Amino acid sequence: MNHADAALISSQRAIRVDLQLIADMIEPRSRVLDVGCGDGALLEYLTAFKQVDGRGIELSTEGVNACISRGLSVIQGDADADLKDYPEGAFDYVILSHTLQAMGEPREVLRHMLRIGRRAIISFPNFGYWRIRLGFLFGGRMPVSDLLPHQWYDTPNIHLCSIRDFVALADELGLRVERSIALNESGAPRRIGGGFFTANLLGQQAVFLLAK
């Protein structure tokens, strides 16, 4: 079994459903930057299946070391500080999966993503999800779930938003939504329509493909 096959099998086992959706949006052989790439599961998948020229940025030491040990090109850093160094148009896609809500300045990060990339792919937990709304309405406590597992006092998620909030920010920045998909709790994808009302209520998380 060669390395690509091994990567394929491990990726197929490990890749999260939102990562699979992101991967499906990416053209083969493109240049990809994965911001907050974790242990490199998506990058490895994209390298094996889409033959991309992939790079990553990851904050955690364990994540970075895991990535480089897998032969991926990843730097230790964070999007708030490090995106500004990259030149304009360096990538075809800049990916931010489940990281936007942890950024100090998500608006600046989005701007930079579409400066250095032709397209940006962003996935995030939808704070407008009905369970979160109901939980807060009746429980009166900050939401804790599979996607948002932290307590209010130790959460890295300082900038949570709903699907409608995100769309409003994209509008404000003059970004075009090329594709948008909401995922319900069981991971079933549904296209986000024009009104956003249903998706914002039923989507536990969302994936957006943005262009300038």
Add this chain to the structure above:
Amino acid sequence: MAGPSAPDAERTHPATGQGALPGFCVRLGRGKPLKLDCGVELADFPVAYQTYGRLNADRSNAILICHALTGDQFAAEPHPVTGKEGWWSDVIGPGRILDTDRFHIICVNILGGCMGTIGPKEINPATGKPWGLTFPVISIADMVRAQALLIEHLGIESLFAVIGGSMGGMQVLEWAALYPEKVFAAMPIAAAAHHTAQNIAFHEVGRQAIMADPDWRGGDYQAHDARPHRGLAVARMAAHITYLSEKALQEKFGRKLQDRNAVSWGFDADFQVESYLRHQGSTFVDRFDANSYLYITRAMDYFDLAGRYGGVLADAWRGTRTRFCLISFTSDWLYPTEESRKIVHALNAVAANVSFAEIVSDKGHDAFLLDEPEFHRVFQGFLDGAAEHRGLPRRQGR
């Protein structure tokens, strides 16, 4: 320059020039002299090097290891002078990270060194006397240019990787800047793209210690059959402190006393840390030349890669296709993580293929020479990934 038909053929010949030393020695700059940054030209000069593992048929598996300030070409074998294990013995060898079953490892004694390559202790053919302080002041780039002459001489068109820690890392950065097409992968470890005021200051202390030793004799000690051992030992002691972290020193020695139960109310080596440093100093002078120490520390102080590119570090590597991996260590205060990060930012600015990991270690700058499992995992991973892209065979059992 016409080299021997193959390096393998050269192996069967004894080393020239340095009969006593293992390894190889060639004379370079015969056809065309090497023009140094200071303007002086060096012609027909010896370069000593050592190799481990075989060069493959298409000469694509060569890795150049660049040694640090006080290192030399004996990276993976007992040292011919001290008998101590090579400085990277646990990294180089069959089945190790720098797997000698897969790679051809080359380690060159740097220009200005004192283990067979031309340096101040060698004889200047024009005068028949040791160069001493008449030896031209050299730069990190000069060291790299001399290595490039050797690589060309060996018939190797491009190196699979250039790897080095500390000053070796500076050479790696220069290699990638001067010969981008010859460097497939570059790994500068615990390095910096320039010397800071603090770096220069520590080196100046060392140099002044050497020059304050009456046995230094204005640099002409060889003619007087003297050696400035005391000055060089002090230089080594001061430098050695900068290679360790405060925590490592404290944990290893604390205030423990050496072979006694109470302080002696004198200036003997009461404390273990004193005894340790004195030992470091006294063993160093057996294998290192004082003038070499002056010249090499000077080359490091003059190193300022951005300076050569109008203050824009990124321009050093514009258009590069080399795969980079930078490593720093959390407790390294000599070349701290911030210095590696500056290099990473510059490489990002030219959209280079770069990896960067800061390894958590309390061993200080010297961590790159020590058994740091996390560092070795990243080292191995980067090298394997690069080897795959280069089309080199995979590690056994992987």
